[in-house]
Amino acid sequence: MKFSARNQLKGTIKEIKKGPVSTEVVIDIKGMEVVSSITTGSAENLNLKVGDEAIAIIKASNVMIGIE
Secondary structure (H helix, E strand, O other), rough: OOOOOEEEEEEEEEEEOOOOEEEEEEEEEEEEEEEEEEEEHHHHHOOOOOOOOOHHHEEEOOOOOOOO
């Protein structure tokens, strides 16, 4: 599958927190975590499971940058 979004981060699903309406999916990407909130219906349609490989596709009009 191809996407126009350039920010595609491959990783492994680390945690899934299902709620009645939304589901939080945590993806481990080389030791860093990306967290996404998707509808529970979408999570069920994708049949997501901990340990599955997944791609976080980020399409946003703003990206904040910080330094330590």
